Amino acid sequence: xxxxxxxxxxxxxxxxxxxxxxxxxxxxxxxxxxxxxxxxxxxxxxxxxxxxxxxxxxxxxxxxxxxxxxxxxxxxxxxxxxxxxxxxxxxxxxxxxxxxxxxxxxxxxxxxxxxxxxxxxxxxxxxxxxxxxxxxxxxxxxxxxxxxxxxxxxxxxxxxxxxxxxxxxxxxxxxxxxxxxxxxxxxxxxxxxxxxxxxxxxxxxxxxxxxxxxxxxxxxxxxxxxxxxxxxxxxxxxxxxxxxxxxxxxxxxxxxxxxxxxxxxxxxxxxxxxxxxxxxxxxxxxxxxxxxxxxxxxxxxxxxxxxxxxxxxxxxxxxxxxxxxxxxxxxxxxxxxxxxxxxxxxxxxxxxxxxxxxxxxxxxxxxxxxxxxxxxxxxxxxxxxxxxxxxxxxxxxxxxxxxxxxxxxxxxxxxxxxxxxxxxxxxxxxxxxxxxxxxxxxxxxxxxxxxxxxxxxxxxxxxxxxxxxxxxxxxxxxxxxxxxxxxxxxxxxxxxxxxxxxxxxxxxxxxxxxxxxxxxxxxxxxxxxxxxxxxxxxxxxxxxxxxxxxxxxxxxxxxxxxxxxxxxxxxxxxxxxxxxxxxxxxxxxxxxxxxxxxxxxxxxxxxxxxxxxxxxxxxxxxxxxxxxxxxxxxxxxxxxxxxxxxxxxxxxxxxxxxxxxxxxxxxxxxxxxxxxxxxxxxxxxxxxxxxxxxxxxxxxxxxxx
Numbered sequence: 243x244x245x246x247x248x249x250x251x252x253x254x255x256x257x258x259x260x261x262x263x264x265x266x267x268x269x270x271x272x273x274x275x276x277x278x279x280x281x282x283x284x285x286x287x288x289x290x291x292x293x294x295x296x297x298x299x300x301x302x303x304x305x306x307x308x309x310x311x312x313x314x315x316x317x318x319x320x321x322x323x324x325x326x327x328x329x330x331x332x333x334x335x336x337x338x339x340x341x342x343x344x345x346x347x348x349x350x351x352x353x354x355x356x357x358x359x360x361x362x363x364x365x366x367x368x369x370x371x372x373x374x375x376x377x378x379x380x381x382x383x384x385x386x387x388x389x390x391x392x393x394x395x396x397x398x399x400x401x402x403x404x405x406x407x408x409x410x411x412x413x414x415x416x417x418x419x420x421x422x423x424x425x426x427x428x429x430x431x432x433x434x435x436x437x438x439x440x441x442x443x444x445x446x447x448x449x450x451x452x453x454x455x456x457x458x459x460x461x462x463x464x465x466x467x468x469x470x471x472x473x474x475x476x477x478x479x480x481x482x483x484x485x486x487x488x489x490x491x492x493x494x495x496x497x498x499x500x501x502x503x504x505x506x507x508x509x510x511x512x513x514x515x516x517x518x519x520x521x522x523x524x525x526x527x528x529x530x531x532x533x534x535x536x537x538x539x540x541x542x543x544x545x546x547x548x549x550x551x552x553x554x555x556x557x558x559x560x561x562x563x564x565x566x567x568x569x570x571x572x573x574x575x576x577x578x579x580x581x582x583x584x585x586x587x588x589x590x591x592x593x594x595x596x597x598x599x600x601x602x603x604x605x606x607x608x609x610x611x612x613x614x615x616x617x618x619x620x621x622x623x624x625x626x627x628x629x630x631x632x633x634x635x636x637x638x639x640x641x642x643x644x645x646x647x648x649x650x651x652x653x654x655x656x657x658x659x660x661x662x663x664x665x666x667x668x669x670x671x672x673x674x675x676x677x678x679x680x681x682x683x684x685x686x687x688x689x690x691x692x693x694x695x696x697x698x699x700x701x702x703x704x705x706x707x708x709x710x711x712x713x714x715x716x717x718x719x720x721x722x723x724x725x726x727x728x729x730x731x732x733x734x735x736x737x738x739x740x741x742x743x744x745x746x747x748x749x750x751x752x753x754x755x756x757x758x759x760x761x762x763x764x765x766x767x768x769x770x771x772x773x774x775x776x777x778x779x780x781x782x783x784x785x786x787x788x789x790x791x792x793x794x795x796x797x798x799x800x801x802x803x804x805x806x807x808x809x810x811x812x813x814x815x816x817x818x819x820x821x822x823x824x825x826x827x828x829x830x831x832x833x834x835x836x837x838x839x840x841x842x843x844x845x846x847x848x849x850x851x852x853x854x855x856x857x858x859x860x861x862x863x864x865x866x867x868x869x870x871x872x873x874x875x876x877x878x879x880x881x882x883x884x885x886x887x888x889x890x891x892x893x894x895x896x897x898x899x900x901x902x903x904x905x906x907x908x909x910x911x912x913x914x915x916x917x918x919x920x921x922x923x924x925x926x927x928x929x930x931x932x933x934x935x936x937x938x939x940x941x942x943x944x945x946x947x
Contacts, residue, residue, distance in 0.1 A: 250297060250324065250426040254368065257353075257360040260311045261302070262370045263318045265476035266464030268457045270322050270375045270396050277399050280323060281406050284422040285414055292425060299429040311361075313469075315433065318371070322379070324423060325369050326396065328355055329382050330403035331419050336385075339408045341415040351420050356383070371396070455514035456492045462519065463527050471528070479531035486535075486542040494541045497571045498534060504852075506620050506932030508571070537574055540581075544573040551587055557594045561601065563688060563702050565681030568611050569597055572618040576643075579622070585643065592644040599814045600651055600660055602689070605682050606810065607661040607669045616834060616932045617651075617658050624650045631824040641821045648819035656836025663816050670810055671803045676712060676741035680705075683712060687748060687784070693809050694783040701748065701782070710782070713749040715794055716740060717757035724759065727793055735796050744803035748782040760794045829940045833922060834933035840915035847939040854939075861901075861911050864918045867936065868925060869903045875929045882928055883907060888921045 254261070287295050300317030304310075314321065328351050334340035335348060342348070358368045371379050378394035381387075391397050407419070453461075460480055464472050487494045492511065499509045499517055509517045522530065543549050545567075547559035561569060573594075580590050604611060625646045632639040651660050661669070675683065688701040704710035716736060717724065725732050739745045758767070766776030777785040787805060791798050828846055831838050840860065847856045848863050850870065857863045868889070872879045884890050890900065892908050900908035910921065926933050 246430055247427055248430045249294075249424065250428050251354050251424045253300065253428060253430050254321075255354050256310075256358070258310050258358060258362075260358045260361050260363060260368055260370055261314050261321055262311055263314050263322075263372050263375075264464070264469075265372055265472050266461050266480070267314070267318055267372055268453070268460070270319065270371060270394075270399075272319050272323050272395065272399060274399075274402060276319075277323065277402055278406075280327070281403065284327075284419065285410065287422040287425050288414060288418045294425055294427045295422075297426040297428050299431055301431040301433065303433040312432075315465075317428075320428075321369060322371060322375070322396070323399065324426070325356060325379075326382070326400045327403045327419070328423065330400050331407055331416050333385060334404055334407045334411070335416050340411045343415070343417050347417055347420055355423070454492060455511065455518075456490075456495055458515040459495055459518050460491075462515070462522070463531060467527065475528060475531055479528075479535050482535045483531075483538045486538040487545075491538075493567060493570075494538055497541065497574060498537055500571050500619055501537065501575055502533075504623060506616055506934040507930065508615055508619065510930070537578065540574045540577045541570065543577055544570050549577070549590075550581075553587065554590055554594070557591055557598070559702075560685065560689060561594070561598050563681065563685040564601060564605070564611070565684075566601070566611050568614050569601065569618050572597065572622055575622040579626075579643075589642055589644055592642075593647060596644060596647055596651065596817055599817060602686070602810075602814050603661045603666055605678075605686065606673055607665055608673065609657075609659075609661065613657045616934050617654065619932070620934050621647065621650055628821075628823055635824045637824060641819075645819040645821045648817040649821040649823070652817065652819070654835075656834070658834065660817070663811070666814075666816075667807050667811070670743060670807045672738075672742060674741040675743050675746055676714070687712065689813055690743075690806065690809055691748065691782055691784050693813055694786070696783050699782060704748075704750070710748050710750050713747050714740065714745055715747060715760075715763065715788060716745050716799070719757045721757055721759070724757070727760065728795055731796075735799070739796075739799045739803075742803065743806040744799045747777070747780075747784045747788060749777070749780055749785075761792075764789055764791070829942045831938045831940060832934050833919070833926065833936040833938070840919060843915075843943065844941040845938060846941060849937040849939070851935055860915045860918050863938070864921065865901050865903065865909060865911055867922065868909050871925055871929055871931070872903055872907065878929050879907065886924065888924060 283295060286292070298317065298320055300320065301315040302312040302317075303315055304312065331340060332348055332351065335342045356368055357366060359366050363370075365380075367380065367383055369379065370376065375394065375396050378391035378396040381389045381391060382397065382400050407414070464475055464480065467475060483491055483494070492514065495514055495518070496509050496511060499505070499514070499521060500507075503521060544558065545562070547555050547562045549555045549558055558573075576593060577590075579585075580593075600614075601611060604614070625643060628646050628650070629639060629643075654660070675686070678686075684702050684705045687705065691701045692698050701710060705712075716728070716739065718740065720728070720732060720736060728735050762776065764777050766779060767774045776789075778789040787802065788794075845857060845860055845863060847854060847858075848867075849855070850867055855863075855866060857866065872889075879889060882889060884894060888910050889903075889907055890910070891906060892900070892902065895908065895910075897908065899910060899912040901911040902908045911918075913921075922936065923933070925931075926936075
């Protein structure tokens with residue numbers, strides 16, 4: 243590797259050399275503020291007569307099969323931006339919007355920065371961006387305004403520079419622009435064949451926009467390949483991944499790592515790249531890219547509700563309306579499994595319906611959906627494990643995937659519970675539905691509306707575009723007619739029912755209805771020859787039974803509350819299954835099972851991070867697990883040492899209650915078994931370890947024998 247400081251103009255000069263942006267690089271994406279900063283710097287160079295201005299580093303490699311051309315490893319954003327600024331200046335001069343001393347200055351700019359007239363390529367332009375950027379760049383280069391790619395950042399920044407130059411033209415001409423650019427200095431780093439381009443790329447701390455985790459993963463996968471392989475893999479694999487993820491592959495990459503490594507918890511977004519490098523050790527990159535494309539197809543089906551049949555797509559669309567990605571990792575695995583095992587459409591519908599039921603009941607009962615991350619990361623694996631256990635035991639399996647899935651959902655408790663009917667019904671009647679997050683409102687009101695007979699209304703689209711809004715039947719501000727109708731207990735009635743499902747409906751005329759008396763809201767009104775339609779004119783079937791009422795009092799509110807309860811119970815009946823897992827010699831209890839009590843339970847071993855350990859004491863299990871955690875997460879353990887009393891330095895505690903886990907740390911171990919599990923809950927949370935990673939193997943309680 244050779245590096246030296248040089249002027250940008252000297253670096254790019256040459257009639258043969260072209261600067262090629264590798265296909266693995268991200269699209270050009272400098273923001274307006276980045277462009278403004280560069281422009282201000284150039285104006286400042288001119289005004290202060292500054293001799294040099296540092297412009298960052300540019301890393302290039304001669305590469306194989308590129309002749310005298312240079313492959314741009316880092317610095318494409320700066321090279322592209324300077325080129326766009328000069329092209330904007332040239333156009334401004336041609337349009338007589340920017341002064342110039344002599345036309346030869348235009349030739350100078352082209353010769354040094356823009357043209358490679360003796361290049362062996364038929365395209366004689368010095369900069370060769372990646373494919374999509376090149377289309378936009380070449381249209382600008384040729385001044386082909388009819389074919390400008392308006393959506394491209396390349397075009398947008400070119401036009402922005404054009405406007406800046408025109409605005410500044412009285413004090414800053416083309417000569418000043420070119421002279422200032424010729425004063426930009428860079429660190430030119432040229433890689434040799436022996437250099438590891440990936441490591442060098444990672445270690446750079448360049449100015450400009452930081453790479454995302456997805457950018458880094460793409461570079462990692464493609465950079466070490468030959469130029470020919472880069473182009474093929476980019477077109478055959480990475481472009482498809484970008485297409486399936488709408489050029490936002492980060493969340494897919496997170497789910498991909500979770501699925502392929504069978505993790506019990508998502509990788510953190512900020513850790514995607516380092517985790518990816520660890521995952522890829524010893525793996526073939528082209529094979530991995532092919533696997534990624536395969537899963538990306540299912541990811542697209544899930545996130546866009548574009549499944550193989552209309553019925554499946556419509557069912558998945560309900561879940562998409564929640565605007566939550568928590569179940570994606572499950573559905574990607576399930577849809578692939580369903581395709582490979584040729585599951586019937588009805589069975590796929592049942593599975594999607596079960597997950598929708600689980601999510602809907604938890605939303606209505608105001609239980610956090612993000613708590614389900616561990617469930618959805620592991621539940622497909624749980625179902626397959628149950629199927630495999632039947633096979634290994636040579637037992638006939640008479641249960642479908644959906645029935646086994648129900649078992650694994652219904653067995654969960656605590657933060658992961660499927661709400662039972664008593665809680666579900668009570669909450670439907672009392673839940674503040676008006677202040678729910680908007681996606682939850684869209685999801686639930688669409689389901690309520692279209693659960694009724696009649697033509698389907700696209701409630702989700704209406705609510706997203708505000709063609710429909712949620713309307714209070716009993717208004718938030720009560721006038722005298724409402725107070726009279728509700729009676730002396732009107733304040734308590736309003737407080738209890740105002741924001742509940744019973745008092746809410748859909749309308750496209752919320753502001754006109756406002757807090758009018760009930761009969762006006764029901765039948766409509768005419769104000770100054772303007773007809774204000776009422777509920778009876780609404781296309782939404784949610785108002786069907788409301789218009790049958792002559793008043794709106796506690797009786798009607800209770801009747802409608804029961805109507806909503808009946809609809810939700812019809813939509814989301816509590817799932818039932820007769821599936822029972824293969825009997826096991828030991829009881830398996832995960833750390834995430836919150837109602838579990840270790841009192842009077844005998845431990846026989848445990849599984850941690852998919853490795854099984856024989857252990858017959860609770861203390862031994864605690865010490866072994868914490869020792870493993872301390873070795874894998876030393877920085878976190880250091881940060882919590884001496885803070886909560888679980889892990890301390892030996893000098894600060896009475897060692898008769900502690901056990902050494904390292905020369906400088908000890909663990910509080912002489913406590914009851916509940917406190918031991920409390921310690922593990924604390925450490926798992928601090929280290930972001932899924933509690934499902936620990937499964938304790940126990941003798942069955944005597945009353946279960």
